Amino acid sequence: MSWLNLEGKVAVVTGGACGIGRAVCEGFADVGINTVVADIDLESASKTAAELEKKFGGSHIATATNVTDKANVDAMVREAIEAFGKIDILVNNAGILIPRLLVDPAGKEELTEQILDKMISINQKGYFLCAQAVARAMLESGKGGVIINMTSESGLEGSEGQSVYAATKAAIYSMTRSWAKELGKHNIRVVGIAPGIVEATALRSEEYERAVAYTRGITVEQFREKYKNISIPLGRSCKLSEIANTACFLASERSSYIHGTVVNVSGGKSRA
Ligand SMILES: NC(=O)c1ccc[n+]([C@@H]2O[C@H](COP(=O)([O-])OP(=O)(O)OC[C@H]3O[C@@H](n4cnc5c(N)ncnc54)[C@H](O)[C@@H]3O)[C@@H](O)[C@H]2O)c1
Numbered sequence: 001m002s003w004l005n006l007e008g009k010v011a012v013v014t015g016g017a018c019g020i021g022r023a024v025c026e027g028f029a030d031v032g033i034n035t036v037v038a039d040i041d042l043e044s045a046s047k048t049a050a051e052l053e054k055k056f057g058g059s060h061i062a063t064a065t066n067v068t069d070k071a072n073v074d075a076m077v078r079e080a081i082e083a084f085g086k087i088d089i090l091v092n093n094a095g096i097l098i099p100r101l102l103v104d105p106a107g108k109e110e111l112t113e114q115i116l117d118k119m120i121s122i123n124q125k126g127y128f129l130c131a132q133a134v135a136r137a138m139l140e141s142g143k144g145g146v147i148i149n150m151t152s153e154s155g156l157e158g159s160e161g162q163s164v165y166a167a168t169k170a171a172i173y174s175m176t177r178s179w180a181k182e183l184g185k186h187n188i189r190v191v192g193i194a195p196g197i198v199e200a201t202a203l204r205s206e207e208y209e210r211a212v213a214y215t216r217g218i219t220v221e222q223f224r225e226k227y228k229n230i231s232i233p234l235g236r237s238c239k240l241s242e243i244a245n246t247a248c249f250l251a252s253e254r255s256s257y258i259h260g261t262v263v264n265v266s267g268g269k270s271r272a
Contacts, residue, residue: 002032004031004251005253006031006032006251006252007032007033008033008034009034009088009089009251010034010035010036010080010088011025011035011087011091011251012036012087012090013025013028013037014067014090014091014093014094014130015038015094016036016038016048017037017041017045017047018039018048018201018202019202019240020195020201020243021037021091021093022037022048023241023243024093024243024244024247025048025052025060026241026244027241028089028244028248028251029056029057030056032058033089033251034058034060035049035058035060036060036062036076036083036084038062038065038067038076038094038130039062039063039094040064040066040067040094042062042063045064048062049061059083059084061079061083063080067094067122067125067126067127067129067130068125068129070129073129073130076133077133077134087138088138088143088146088251089145089146089147090130090145090148092131094126095122095126095150096118096119096122097162097203097208098115098119098164098208099211099212099214100112100115100161100211100215101215104215108214109161109214109215111163115164116164120164120168123168123169123172124175127172127175131147131175131179131190135179135183138186138188139188144187144188144189145187145189146188146189146190146251147183147189147190148191148192148247148251149172149175150195151169151170151172151173151193151194153195153196153264153266153269153270154166155168155169155170155171155173155194156194161211161212161214161216162215172262176190176192176261176262177260180259180260180261184259184260189255189258190260191261191262191263192261192262192263193243193250193262193265195238195243195265195266196266196267196269197227197230197237197266197267197269198237198238199237199238199240201240209224231269232266232267232269233267233268234267238267246263
């Protein structure tokens with residue numbers, strides 16, 4: 001038996017096809033967890049699942065899941081249970097970031113109802129739909145489980161040009177605490193991970209950099225330079241594997257009394 005003792009567990013990771021979600025899938029596969037790579041991008045999810053099997057062994061499947069669609073999420077949970085007979089761990093991770101100003105005097109990059117609805121739909125409603133469907137399955141199994149919600153340190157710190165994104169992440173802090181109060185008695189732990197500045201993922205696309213630089217009144221080059229020089233006490237950005245390691249620990253019985261709280265993985269940048 002290994003120290004984490006996660007061999008044979010089953011985890012659903014939303015947005016598992018790339019970036020942080022993929023790194024979490026790799027970390028999980030490495031410690032013997034079988035994963036369900038649930039992503040709106042089925043091609044990348046299938047590629048990820050195949051690569052996990054090749055590199056780490058175990059059994060990994062991909063599902064075409066849009067987390068904003070209840071029927072889709074319910075089908076994903078059914079598929080996972082058909083494949084593995086249970087779900088022990090959910091990582092709510094699929095999220096998007098569209099930088100916009102509350103008011104843009106030039107009228108170029110201003111928040112609209114559509115952009116607000118889109119971010120809330122994926123970053124907040126998506127977490128709710130997946131947590132509800134998976135927690136229901138965990139309750140029916142009678143064996144408990146762990147729900148890990150990926151949030152962001154910006155949820156408590158706020159972020160220039162990213163007010164709605166930060167607000168959706170703040171909502172995840174709150175839902176983590178409330179769901180922990182509801183589900184603890186059923187032996188389902190609910191925890192969050194709040195990364196700070198992370199090595200580049202698809203979320204930091206050219207379009208993201210252009211828009212966020214605009215909202216801060218600087219050029220993309222200045223934004224990139226500023227990003228490199230953000231004061232982080234550990235002096236570097238977070239490796240994706242460091243988020244994966246945190247997820248492995250939180251998924252394991254080694255963290256059996258950590259519940260209803262969010263672990264900051266920000267190198268000391270923020271303390272919330
Ligand atoms: N990258 C960062 O710097 C950072 C920092 C803090 C928190 N986070 C959070 O970590 C999570 C992952 O971020 P990332 O940087 O890996 O992003 P990413 O863009 O690299 O990956 C997101 C994944 O989610 C999938 N996805 C998007 N919409 C979906 C939907 N409706 N249904 C299912 N899947 C969907 C995408 O296909 C993609 O595979 C997000 O919740 C993000 O807010 C990221």
